[in-house]
Amino acid sequence: MYPKAYLDYLVHFHGDRDYFECHEVLEEHWKEDPPGKRKAYWVGLIQLSVGLYHYRRENWNGAERMIENAISICSQEKDALASLGLHPESLLELMRKTALAIEQKRPYESISLPVADEELLKQAKSHCIENGMTWGNPSNLADASLVHRHSARDRSDVIAERNRSLLQKKKNR
Numbered sequence: 161m162y163p164k165a166y167l168d169y170l171v172h173f174h175g176d177r178d179y180f181e182c183h184e185v186l187e188e189h190w191k192e193d194p195p196g197k198r199k200a201y202w203v204g205l206i207q208l209s210v211g212l213y214h215y216r217r218e219n220w221n222g223a224e225r226m227i228e229n230a231i232s233i234c235s236q237e238k239d240a241l242a243s244l245g246l247h248p249e250s251l252l253e254l255m256r257k258t259a260l261a262i263e264q265k266r267p268y269e270s271i272s273l274p275v276a277d278e279e280l281l282k283q284a285k286s287h288c289i290e291n292g293m294t295w296g297n298p299s300n301l302a303d304a305s306l307v308h309r310h311s312a313r314d315r316s317d318v319i320a321e322r323n324r325s326l327l328q329k330k331k332n333r
Contacts (some may be wrong), residue, residue: 162280163240165189166244170273170284173209175293177270179216182209187313204233216268216299226261235287245277270298 168185172178183206190202211226231252234241238248251274258271275281285295 162245163189165211167280167284167287169205169209170275170280171287171291171293173287174284174295175297177297177299179209179213183213184287199240200233201237201244204230204237204241207233212258212268212271213263215262218265220262220265220270223262224259227255227262231255231259242276243251245275245280247274247276252273268299272296 165185165188165318169182172181172185186202186206186209190198190206193199201271207226211223214220214222214226234248234255235252238252241248241251254271254274261269275284288295
């Protein structure tokens, strides 16, 4: 009923709190649609996870910008969020509280998305168990590989593509 990538997003969001992976799995799903037909609500959820990733790292500016963008998008996508089994008003209220905590530079605290669809919740919790995770555990702030995940990723493909693009631009001059 729901896309696998979305279920994976929920599992990482609430299971291991790997917000970087939340971003990765949902962005890949979002990109499956051609440009111009991509769904804004996926971007809202992606930006929420990126905002929380920055918040946990105390990157206040990045966190604030991402959460505010997420609020802006999600406030316009309430019907889509409801179709994803979420409670839109509760989600927006949670995001606003998180934005305030970021603005006040309060210590990071894990949040749980308000899943309204009991079957989705049951399925996501089951997937957590299957993957050795516990739904709703707080983020492990002592795990540097989780907190600073972006700095450990392999970016060789991104760098290679950037170099190819630069070479092509030089040839076209």
